[in-house]
Amino acid sequence: MRPGRLLRTSSFRLALIYAAITGASFLVLFGVIFWSTARFMRHQIDDSVANEIDEILADSQAGNAGGLEGVVRGLARHPSGFYYLLQSADGVVMAGNMPSMDARAGVREWDEGHGPAGRSQPSVRGRGLEMQGRYLFVGWSTQQLHEMEHMVVGSFVWGLGASIALALVGGFVAAGRLMRKIEAVSETSRNIVQGDLTRRVPVTAAGDEFDHLAGSINAMLNRIESLMSDLHQVTTDIAHDMRTPLTRLRQRLEGAQRSSTGAEELRGLLGRTIREIDDILGIFSAVLRIAQIESGARKPGFTAVDLSELLGTVAELYRPGADEKHQTFRAEVAPGLTVRGDRGLLMQLFANLTENAVRHSPPGAHIALHAAARAGAVEVSVADDGPGIPAAYRAKVLERFFRLERSRTTPGSGLGLSLANAVVKLHEAAMALADHEPGLEVTVTLPAAQPLAVRSRGDPQASPPVSPAGSG
Amino acid sequence: MRVLLIEDDTETGDYVLHALAEDGHEAAVVHNGREGLQLALGERWDLLIVDRMLPELDGIELVETVRRGGRSTAVLLLTTLGGVDDRVRGLNAGADDYLVKPFAMSELLARVAALGRRATFTPVQTSLRFADLEMDLLRRTVTRGGEQVELLPREFRLLEYLMKHAEQVVTRSMLLEHVWDVHFDPHTSVVETHISRLRGKIDRGNANPLIHTVRGSGYSLRAAR
Numbered sequence: 001m002r003p004g005r006l007l008r009t010s011s012f013r014l015a016l017i018y019a020a021i022t023g024a025s026f027l028v029l030f031g032v033i034f035w036s037t038a039r040f041m042r043h044q045i046d047d048s049v050a051n052e053i054d055e056i057l058a059d060s061q062a063g064n065a066g067g068l069e070g071v072v073r074g075l076a077r078h079p080s081g082f083y084y085l086l087q088s089a090d091g092v093v094m095a096g097n098m099p100s101m102d103a104r105a106g107v108r109e110w111d112e113g114h115g116p117a118g119r120s121q122p123s124v125r126g127r128g129l130e131m132q133g134r135y136l137f138v139g140w141s142t143q144q145l146h147e148m149e150h151m152v153v154g155s156f157v158w159g160l161g162a163s164i165a166l167a168l169v170g171g172f173v174a175a176g177r178l179m180r181k182i183e184a185v186s187e188t189s190r191n192i193v194q195g196d197l198t199r200r201v202p203v204t205a206a207g208d209e210f211d212h213l214a215g216s217i218n219a220m221l222n223r224i225e226s227l228m229s230d231l232h233q234v235t236t237d238i239a240h241d242m243r244t245p246l247t248r249l250r251q252r253l254e255g256a257q258r259s260s261t262g263a264e265e266l267r268g269l270l271g272r273t274i275r276e277i278d279d280i281l282g283i284f285s286a287v288l289r290i291a292q293i294e295s296g297a298r299k300p301g302f303t304a305v306d307l308s309e310l311l312g313t314v315a316e317l318y319r320p321g322a323d324e325k326h327q328t329f330r331a332e333v334a335p336g337l338t339v340r341g342d343r344g345l346l347m348q349l350f351a352n353l354t355e356n357a358v359r360h361s362p363p364g365a366h367i368a369l370h371a372a373a374r375a376g377a378v379e380v381s382v383a384d385d386g387p388g389i390p391a392a393y394r395a396k397v398l399e400r401f402f403r404l405e406r407s408r409t410t411p412g413s414g415l416g417l418s419l420a421n422a423v424v425k426l427h428e429a430a431m432a433l434a435d436h437e438p439g440l441e442v443t444v445t446l447p448a449a450q451p452l453a454v455r456s457r458g459d460p461q462a463s464p465p466v467s468p469a470g471s472g
Numbered sequence: 473m474r475v476l477l478i479e480d481d482t483e484t485g486d487y488v489l490h491a492l493a494e495d496g497h498e499a500a501v502v503h504n505g506r507e508g509l510q511l512a513l514g515e516r517w518d519l520l521i522v523d524r525m526l527p528e529l530d531g532i533e534l535v536e537t538v539r540r541g542g543r544s545t546a547v548l549l550l551t552t553l554g555g556v557d558d559r560v561r562g563l564n565a566g567a568d569d570y571l572v573k574p575f576a577m578s579e580l581l582a583r584v585a586a587l588g589r590r591a592t593f594t595p596v597q598t599s600l601r602f603a604d605l606e607m608d609l610l611r612r613t614v615t616r617g618g619e620q621v622e623l624l625p626r627e628f629r630l631l632e633y634l635m636k637h638a639e640q641v642v643t644r645s646m647l648l649e650h651v652w653d654v655h656f657d658p659h660t661s662v663v664e665t666h667i668s669r670l671r672g673k674i675d676r677g678n679a680n681p682l683i684h685t686v687r688g689s690g691y692s693l694r695a696a697r
Contacts, residue, residue: 281574282657292557301560316626317658320665344559344655351658 011178015171019164026163030156038149045125045140046107052082052138053127068136069095082140083124089133096137103135104128109142181210185217197225230399238287245280249273286415293345293422304449307337307378310347311371318354322367327358331369337378340449341427349423352416353382353442361386361439378446385439394433473518473588475499478508478534479550480526488521491577492584505529512538517545519587521580522567524551524558532558532565539566546587550575559655578689582641600635603682603695605674607635616674626651627670634683634693643690667691 056075060068072086072095085096093100101116105128108116115121123146126139184202191199200221201214256269315331322329339346350369357367361384371380389397398421424431429446475497479485485501492499502508505526512520512534520538524531535547549567551558562570569583600607604617612628614621623631629651634642644663648654652662667683675681684692 278574285572301557313652313654317652317654317660317662320662321660323665324661343653347654348656351654351656355659 005179009175009179011175012171015167015174018171019167022163022167023160026156026160030152034149034152034156037152038145041145041148042109042125045142045145046127049082049125049127049138049140053129053136056084056136056138068131068134072096072136082138083126084139085135085137087135089135094134098137098139101137103130105130108137108139111142111146185214188217192221197221197228233399234287238283241283242280245276249276283415286419290415290419290422293419293426296426299426302340302342304338305341305343305346307339307346307371307380307446308333308335310343311337311350311369311380314347314350314354315369317351318358321355321358325358325361325363325365327361327364328366329358329369330367333369333371334373337371337373338449339378339427339446341446342423345423345426349420349444350380350382352420353444356416356442357382357384357386357440360384365439373448374445376448378448379443380446381441381443383436383439383441385436388435388438388440389433391435397433398431473497473584474516475519475521475584476508476512476515476517477501477521478503478505478512478526478531479521479523480504481523488577488580491581495581495584497584503527505531505534509534509537512545513541513543519546519548519584521548521550521584524549524562532561535562535565535567548580548583548587578641579643579645582643582646582690585640586637586642586646600632602635602638602693603680605635605682607632614674616678621673623670623673627666627673630666630670631674634691638693641686641689641692646690 056068056071059071066073069086072084075082076084076095076097079097083096083098085098085101086094087096087100087103088094089103091100091103099121107125107127109125110116110121110123112123113121115124123142124139125142125145126137128135128137188199188201200218203211203214203218252269252273256266261269311331311333315329315333319329319331354367354369361367365384365386367382367384369380369382371378373379397417399418421431424444427446429444432443432445434441434443475492477485477488477492477499479488479501480503482503485503489499489501500511502511506528508522508526509529520535522531522534526534529537531549535549538545538547547567547569549558549562549570551562551570551572559570568587571580571583598608598610600609606615607613607628609632614623614628614631630647633647633650645657647663648658651666667685671681671683675683680695682693682695684694686692
């Protein structure tokens with residue numbers, strides 16, 4: 001990994017910002033310590049100086065030989081760290097261990113070489129007093145104070161340097177780590193772009209946010225892969241489903257071309273051919289419809305749909321077909337059921353389910369269409385006592401072109417249930433296929449619309465319930 | 473009827489044109505939307521047959537523009553395979569009827585005839601009469617030769633539609649759309665069953681049956697010859 005690239009990473013930039021913040025907080029902390037320590041030490045010096053002055057004055061008044069001048073001279077003779085000066089009104093040194101200076105009362109402080117008395121003066125802090133024309137100054141060396149200040153500044157500079165360096169190194173390391181993790185994701189996606197859809201982003205045991213992200217990406221990839229494989233399957237199935245009838249058509253037309261059949265016979269053959277072509281076009285139409293429904297484009301057109309009326313029509317549509325097969329068709333639809341949705345698609349959904357039941361059940365079978373409100377939802381079921389669907393195939397039958405009879409000889413495109421499933425998904429409903437013992441029971445659970453006619457018994461805010469039939 | 477067909481596929485266009493001419497209509501065809509719009513607005517037509525997918529100007533936009541131009545010419549929209557939204561969008565744009573491609577020619581001709589009738593149709597009718605059959609739309613009663621006929625609501629709507637399109641061919645899908653509000657092929661014999669029940673109530677025992685089956689096309693209400 002090139003350092004240049006590392007420097008451009010957002011995590012490194014973040015590290016720089018952290019370093020700057022660390023430095024700034026260091027500076028504030030230092031300022032506070034520096035200022036309060038220096039203040040404390042000056043205070044101490046001032047206290048000692050004040051005590052010394054008090055003692056000097058007390059001693060001089062206690063009738064000491066030589067008075068004030070004697071006391072100061074005595075003290076100055078034995079160096080104790082204090083600086084003393086007693087000078088007359090005209091600036092002549094009377095006693096002490098300092099050169100003369102301008103007679104100014106109050107606290108005075110100067111740095112080495114910058115004193116009022118010239119270059120050779122050490123750094124001192126003290127207090128001056130004017131007493132009947134004379135001037136007394138007592139001071140203490142600020143050497144220690146300055147040493148302490150230097151020490152604090154020094155350790156601050158080192159500390160600051162070290163912490164910034166640590167922040168930078170940390171940033172570098174963190175950026176590198178992030179880069180490696182991101183690189184893993186990029187590499188996976190590059191591989192996928194190049195066609196290897198089986199690749200997945202590595203997930204570590206750490207369980208950090210990157211593993212979380214990797215998990216999400218992998219879930220997405222799984223979904224894409226399954227969609228791709230569905231697509232592949234559908235394409236193959238369409239090709240297969242088209243080839244068989246087209247081959248049959250071709251043979252028939254070729255046969256007609258070769259033999260010298262009569263006009264009437266030819267007309268009949270053309271009629272059959274047109275019907276078969278219509279079936280093929282019907283398959284295309286169904287595939288396109290499913291694709292359109294799955295795109296969800298129709299959702300904005302949802303309105304309140306009177307499901308009771310709709311199911312009444314469905315029952316009316318299929319009762320004649322059931323009667324022809326001597327099947328018993330029973331419809332029990334509660335009045336006033338309302339859902340939000342697309343009336344045309346819902347009609348097609350229940351029509352497909354009912355048509356399946358009628359078509360796949362043998363003569364004499366019993367078919368029941370049942371609809372009722374149930375805790376914030378509307379449950380519609382279509383049940384028959386026909387051959388049913390083995391449990392292993394119940395998920396499969398929702399796939400496009402899947403048919404139980406692999407021979408593909410019975411009519412039907414194998415798209416009816418996939419279309420139904422697409423409509424169910426568009427309406428955020430649930431569809432469950434269960435064993436009706438014997439036969440098949442398909443249950444569709446739709447979220448109920450805000451009721452128009454009947455008062456809902458359940459909580460209208462409740463989320464759509466999981467289909468009670470389960471995977472059965 | 474003067475019919476303008478706007479259809480980009482020349483083969484389909486010529487085929488439909490030929491069939492319309494055979495059926496006694498005076499028809500013209502154009503192959504793109506812009507030309508179609510100019511011609512639709514420039515001349516007087518009884519019916520426009522507009523393909524949904526057209527080069528240069530989309531069929532639905534064309535219909536909208538014609539309607540904005542104040543023309544009430546009848547419009548039949550030809551929609552595509554699997555066009556889930558086309559029906560609603562087309563009717564919203566101002567089309568009077570729609571037909572999904574591919575269609576049987578008999579279906580197209582039946583719808584063209586039905587749309588031609590539309591223009592002369594008085595909108596407010598309280599009763600319908602055909603031969604000795606009478607329908608009171610307000611009291612929902614039907615009499616044949618003065619004798620009361622009891623009909624179920626669906627049978628009533630079926631007969632109403634047949635009477636409004638008397639002497640015309642009415643196809644199975646037209647009945648499904650207008651009587652049942654079903655816009656797909658439900659693969660059932662529901663229409664046949666209801667027609668046969670209606671026949672039983674109206675024509676049974678009568679020397680002049682009114683409901684006739686038109687082979688390969690649909691049904692027609694007409695007086696016996």
